[in-house]
Amino acid sequence: MAQSGTDSIQLELRQKCSLCSLQELCLPRGLHAHDLEQLDQVVVCEGPHHAGDFLFHTGDRFRALFAVRSGSYKSYTIDRDGREQIWGFHLPGEIMGLDAIHPGQHLCDAVALDTSTACSLPFDQLSAMSSRLPELRSQIFKTLSKNLTEQIIRSNENSxxxxxxxxxxxxxxxxxxxxxxxxxxxxxxxxxxxxxxxxxxxxxxxxxxxxxxxxxxxxxxxxxxxxxxxxxxxxxxxxxxxxxxxxxx
Known part of the structure; x- marks a missing residue:
C-alpha cells in the first residue's frame, strides 16, 4: 500500500540528526559522532503542522529551542490594539525560540505558513552540551547575530x-x-x-x-x-x- 503524505512526513521525522540533510545549517560543523548520538536521544520531532497550526504560543513556558525541518513558520505578536506584528519568517535549518531563554517564556506566537515540521531541542540538555562544545555555543551566538541582521532589514531608516x-x-x-x-x-x-x-x-x-x-x-x-x-x-x-x-x- 502506498504511503500517505502524512505517513511520509512521520517517517521523515523519525530520521536522526546524524542523517538529516539540514544538519550543517542548524548544528555546527565538526560535531563528533557521539555528540550527534546524544542529540538524537533528546530531540523531539513536532508536526506535521498545516498552515495556521501553532508551534508555540506567547506565554508558553520555555523548555526547548525549535529547528525548522521542512516548510516554513512565521513568528509574531499581537499588540494592545489587537494588531499582528510579525517578527520573522523561518526556513528549514533555522532556529526559533532564542528570545525566550532569558524571560523563561515565549514572547511571541509561531505558526506554520504551509505544511511544516520542526525539531524540538530541549534547552537544559542543549545547554549542558554547549558548555563542553564551544562549536555548539558559537552556533547559538551566530543565530542571535542573524536576528540582529533581520532588524536592520526592517529599519525605518531605509526607504x-x-x-x-x-x-x-x-x-x-x-x-x-x-x-x-x-x-x-x-x-x-x-x-x-x-x-x-x-x-x-x-x-x-x-x-x-x-x-x-x-x-x-x-x-x-x-x-x-x-x-x-x-x-x-x-x-x-x-x-x-x-x-x-x-x-x-
Missing amino acids: AEERLAAFLVDLSTRLQERGFSERDLHLSMPRRDIANYLHLTAETISRSLARFQSEGLISVDHREIHLLDLPKLMKRAHWETPANGSSFD
Missing part, C-alpha cells in the same frame, strides 16, 4: 524599496544556503505579511514589486518571483557581498 530589496536578497541568500535556486523564489507568505514585517502597506509592496519588474530587476507571477538582476537588486538594498564571495556574481 520602502530598500527594505523590500533587502528582504528579497536575504531570502535569496537563505534559500541558496539550503541548496535551492537563489534566483527563483516561492513566497510562502502573502504580501500583507511581508508588508507587516517590513512596516509597510500591502499597496506599497505591490507598487515596489511592479517598479522592480519594470526596471528589469525581477519578474513576478503571483507568489513566484524570479530575480533577474541580483547585483542591481543588492545595490538597491545596500547589501554587502560576503568577503568569501557570492553565487550572485
Whole structure:
C-alpha cells in the first residue's frame, strides 16, 4: 500500500540528526559522532503542522529551542490594539525560540505558513552540551547575530524599496544556503505579511514589486518571483557581498 503524505512526513521525522540533510545549517560543523548520538536521544520531532497550526504560543513556558525541518513558520505578536506584528519568517535549518531563554517564556506566537515540521531541542540538555562544545555555543551566538541582521532589514531608516530589496536578497541568500535556486523564489507568505514585517502597506509592496519588474530587476507571477538582476537588486538594498564571495556574481 502506498504511503500517505502524512505517513511520509512521520517517517521523515523519525530520521536522526546524524542523517538529516539540514544538519550543517542548524548544528555546527565538526560535531563528533557521539555528540550527534546524544542529540538524537533528546530531540523531539513536532508536526506535521498545516498552515495556521501553532508551534508555540506567547506565554508558553520555555523548555526547548525549535529547528525548522521542512516548510516554513512565521513568528509574531499581537499588540494592545489587537494588531499582528510579525517578527520573522523561518526556513528549514533555522532556529526559533532564542528570545525566550532569558524571560523563561515565549514572547511571541509561531505558526506554520504551509505544511511544516520542526525539531524540538530541549534547552537544559542543549545547554549542558554547549558548555563542553564551544562549536555548539558559537552556533547559538551566530543565530542571535542573524536576528540582529533581520532588524536592520526592517529599519525605518531605509526607504520602502530598500527594505523590500533587502528582504528579497536575504531570502535569496537563505534559500541558496539550503541548496535551492537563489534566483527563483516561492513566497510562502502573502504580501500583507511581508508588508507587516517590513512596516509597510500591502499597496506599497505591490507598487515596489511592479517598479522592480519594470526596471528589469525581477519578474513576478503571483507568489513566484524570479530575480533577474541580483547585483542591481543588492545595490538597491545596500547589501554587502560576503568577503568569501557570492553565487550572485
